[in-house]
Amino acid sequence: MANYPLPDDDRLFGLIKETFDTLPGPEMARLNQFEQRLNRKLPDRKSISVIKKIPWWVVLMFGCSVVAATWWAGDILNNQKPVQVEEILPVESNDIEQTNNPDQRSINSISPTEEDHLETNYDDDSPIIYQRENF
Amino acid sequence: MPDAQQLLKRYCQSDDRSAFNTFYRQQADRLWRFLVARGCDESHAYDLLSESFLKFIQVICKDYRSPLALLYKIAINLQIDDYRRKKISPVDIDNSAVDNYSEFLEESSDMKDYVRRLIKTLPEREQNMLLLRYWIGLTHKEIAVNMNIPEGTVRRQCADVIKALKQRWLDNADG
Numbered sequence A: 001m002a003n004y005p006l007p008d009d010d011r012l013f014g015l016i017k018e019t020f021d022t023l024p025g026p027e028m029a030r031l032n033q034f035e036q037r038l039n040r041k042l043p044d045r046k047s048i049s050v051i052k053k054i055p056w057w058v059v060l061m062f063g064c065s066v067v068a069a070t071w072w073a074g075d076i077l078n079n080q081k082p083v084q085v086e087e088i089l090p091v092e093s094n095d096i097e098q099t100n101n102p103d104q105r106s107i108n109s110i111s112p113t114e115e116d117h118l119e120t121n122y123d124d125d126s127p128i129i130y131q132r133e134n135f
Numbered sequence B: 001m002p003d004a005q006q007l008l009k010r011y012c013q014s015d016d017r018s019a020f021n022t023f024y025r026q027q028a029d030r031l032w033r034f035l036v037a038r039g040c041d042e043s044h045a046y047d048l049l050s051e052s053f054l055k056f057i058q059v060i061c062k063d064y065r066s067p068l069a070l071l072y073k074i075a076i077n078l079q080i081d082d083y084r085r086k087k088i089s090p091v092d093i094d095n096s097a098v099d100n101y102s103e104f105l106e107e108s109s110d111m112k113d114y115v116r117r118l119i120k121t122l123p124e125r126e127q128n129m130l131l132l133r134y135w136i137g138l139t140h141k142e143i144a145v146n147m148n149i150p151e152g153t154v155r156r157q158c159a160d161v162i163k164a165l166k167q168r169w170l171d172n173a174d175g
Helices: A009-021 A028-041 A045-053 A056-079 A093-100 A102-108 A112-120 B004-014 B017-037 B042-062 B067-086 B098-106 B111-120 B124-136 B140-147 B151-174
Strands: none
Touching (some): A009 B017, A009 B124, A009 B151, A028 B017, A028 B042, B004 B017, B004 B067, B042 B067, B067 B124, B067 B140, B111 B124, B124 B151, B140 B151
């Protein structure tokens, strides 16, 4: 049966360290292999440290200029002339029909003098093939 | 020889990869032994070691004041996750039954083996604390950060672990 005398505290602490330090170690080839793989996966600290090195006042100036530009752009947009909305007045139904049918409008809007002119100038070569007679 | 904190400061601030490599060479060997001492089989200890360092490099530059505490915390957490997945305990003997660990201790070949076996009879959490404090050499404060408990609690628990270890030593000597 193992019957070792109980060591004092210092000896016990030393013994714990010694015990685990003398355990069989790993294969160095495997550790080196992994070291190479780890090196490839190490994050690039340069770009991160460059960002961290930017002085605070540069960041502040950049922030202020962005705010000023936003304010200025907002001011310009606000000063643009507002779009004028035409007021649509109510119209009578006859007027709407005339507006919608330009041919009808042209016929109705012919004045008596124009009718006379048309009658006077009537000939076979005219493109008008039918014309309402005046009664 | 520069300490771990200085090496990682150089890596994080100046992108000095050789400093990180030096840190790796200083720590990889001992971390592997730690994982094996905590019950991990040798081939799987390599996997956990690599995984621990991969996680470590992702977070170390956020705060490099206690790199060893962080590295071992990652390794311990990975090992716990691994055991949960495998559903086995790192200590495969019943700690509550003195007779069982007496037999276990009787098989020790020398005093170092006896100490190692004696420590293995402690609960997992106490083993971690003992190894981190008296082997790896973390301070009480670093262990407190590692285990998320107050520093005073760590001091008291470390003293309790040593007391328990001594008691088991005496019990076995008497028995």
